[in-house]
Amino acid sequence: MARWQPGARERLQSVALRLFAERGFEQTTVAEIAAAAELTERTFFRHFADKREVLFAGQEDFLQLFTDPIEAAPAGTPAYELVRRALEAAGEFFPLERRTFARTRAAIIGGEPALQERELGKLASLKTRLGELMRDRGIGEPTATLAAEAGVTIFHLAFQQWIADGEERSMGELARERLDAMAALVSV
Amino acid sequence: MARWQPGARERLQSVALRLFAERGFEQTTVAEIAAAAELTERTFFRHFADKREVLFAGQEDFLQLFTDPIEAAPAGTPAYELVRRALEAAGEFFPLERRTFARTRAAIIGGEPALQERELGKLASLKTRLGELMRDRGIGEPTATLAAEAGVTIFHLAFQQWIADGEERSMGELARERLDAMAALVSV
DNA sequence: GTCTATAGTGCGATAGAC
DNA sequence: GTCTATCGCACTATAGAC
Numbered sequence: 001m002a003r004w005q006p007g008a009r010e011r012l013q014s015v016a017l018r019l020f021a022e023r024g025f026e027q028t029t030v031a032e033i034a035a036a037a038e039l040t041e042r043t044f045f046r047h048f049a050d051k052r053e054v055l056f057a058g059q060e061d062f063l064q065l066f067t068d069p070i071e072a073a074p075a076g077t078p079a080y081e082l083v084r085r086a087l088e089a090a091g092e093f094f095p096l097e098r099r100t101f102a103r104t105r106a107a108i109i110g111g112e113p114a115l116q117e118r119e120l121g122k123l124a125s126l127k128t129r130l131g132e133l134m135r136d137r138g139i140g141e142p143t144a145t146l147a148a149e150a151g152v153t154i155f156h157l158a159f160q161q162w163i164a165d166g167e168e169r170s171m172g173e174l175a176r177e178r179l180d181a182m183a184a185l186v187s188v
Numbered sequence: 189m190a191r192w193q194p195g196a197r198e199r200l201q202s203v204a205l206r207l208f209a210e211r212g213f214e215q216t217t218v219a220e221i222a223a224a225a226e227l228t229e230r231t232f233f234r235h236f237a238d239k240r241e242v243l244f245a246g247q248e249d250f251l252q253l254f255t256d257p258i259e260a261a262p263a264g265t266p267a268y269e270l271v272r273r274a275l276e277a278a279g280e281f282f283p284l285e286r287r288t289f290a291r292t293r294a295a296i297i298g299g300e301p302a303l304q305e306r307e308l309g310k311l312a313s314l315k316t317r318l319g320e321l322m323r324d325r326g327i328g329e330p331t332a333t334l335a336a337e338a339g340v341t342i343f344h345l346a347f348q349q350w351i352a353d354g355e356e357r358s359m360g361e362l363a364r365e366r367l368d369a370m371a372a373l374v375s376v
Numbered sequence: 377g378t379c380t381a382t383a384g385t386g387c388g389a390t391a392g393a394c
Numbered sequence: 395g396t397c398t399a400t401c402g403c404a405c406t407a408t409a410g411a412c
Binding site: 113153157 | 304308371
């Protein structure tokens with residue numbers, strides 16, 4: 001018999017989400033999360049660099065969502081078209097079933113400035129990675145960085161609307177709407 | 189004779205900047221900053237909500253830099269033109285003399301993920317405020333939010349280039365370059 | 377102004393899997 | 395034997411409560 005149960009990381013994450021939703025992020029201690037997952041505080045910090053990270057870890061596939069369609073595009077594809085393709089692909093990764101979970105998680109994050117900061121930090125690394133990818137494809141500066149910033153921003157705004165109260169449209173539809181609004185904004 | 193020296197807040201800020209530059213942010217304790225400013229730890233936290241905030245407090249005039257030109261614009265001015273005017277005004281607030289200070293501060297922030305997160309948070313509140321201002325002027329969604337996001341992003345990218353090693357162009361010039369790049373990006 | 381809870385770190389011990 | 399996941403304990407600094 002194993003000395004410890006497998007899936008410690010996932011257990012910590014789901015327990016943390018539940019406790020944060022019930023009592024709030026600040027009102028939940030790491031010790032409580034660890035105890036509820038039948039682990040110790042020390043083990044929590046082995047898996048997550050800090051308390052906030054338990055809500056954000058494990059989103060590596062999320063990154064690929066953007067990079068895959070960009071890498072698959074033919075050489076010479078203009079920056080804006082790369083952004084459009086990445087958003088199109090990202091839109092398909094947010095089916096309606098995920099919306100309830102996403103709303104729970106967003107409610108926790110939205111109520112805590114420290115968690116909002118972390119979310120912005122994650123989006124910033126995504127922007128950095130996409131900018132590098134653009135430059136690797138021969139797109140110059142400042143266009144590469146700007147395209148990456150614009151793409152992630154449009155995704156984020158679409159996502160926030162997607163989880164807004166009463167919103168029923170799909171992620172893809174909302175992303176397209178914001179992409180069009182961006183084009184309209186600068187074409188005065 | 190005064191029981192305490194005036195300018196406690198400013199003293200804490202300049203002492204903190206110096207110590208952070210010398211030893212690094214994490215390697216400097218709040219107790220050390222307070223002692224060097226001849227104050228107590230408690231006084232530090234009376235002025236700043238947390239350790240990071242000492243590097244960011246006192247930027248209220250920075251907000252007005254963007255809002256003033258937008259409020260001064262005639263009714264019916266399109267969103268993109270409002271952004272252009274705000275950037276134009278912001279450009280004038282960064283004279284060459286500030287560049288050395290800005291570089292020191294940026295070096296501290298750039299070496300510490302926690303400080304980068306706080307900076308992104310500050311920029312996010314600026315985006316929120318500008319979005320409200322746009323909506324107050326009758327600009328609808330998602331254009332208002334998008335314009336605010338684009339404007340602050342362009343400002344931030346221009347600022348980062350302004351403090352880059354060897355860069356000698358003015359803030360206004362760099363902002364215009366990025367604004368043009370944004371227009372070029374979507375006009376495919 | 378003082379006290380204390382909690383986050384987060386460093387290092388070592390332990391117990392299995394291989 | 396090596397490697398890895400967990401635990402135990404001592405410790406510091408932040409930040410908030412009193």
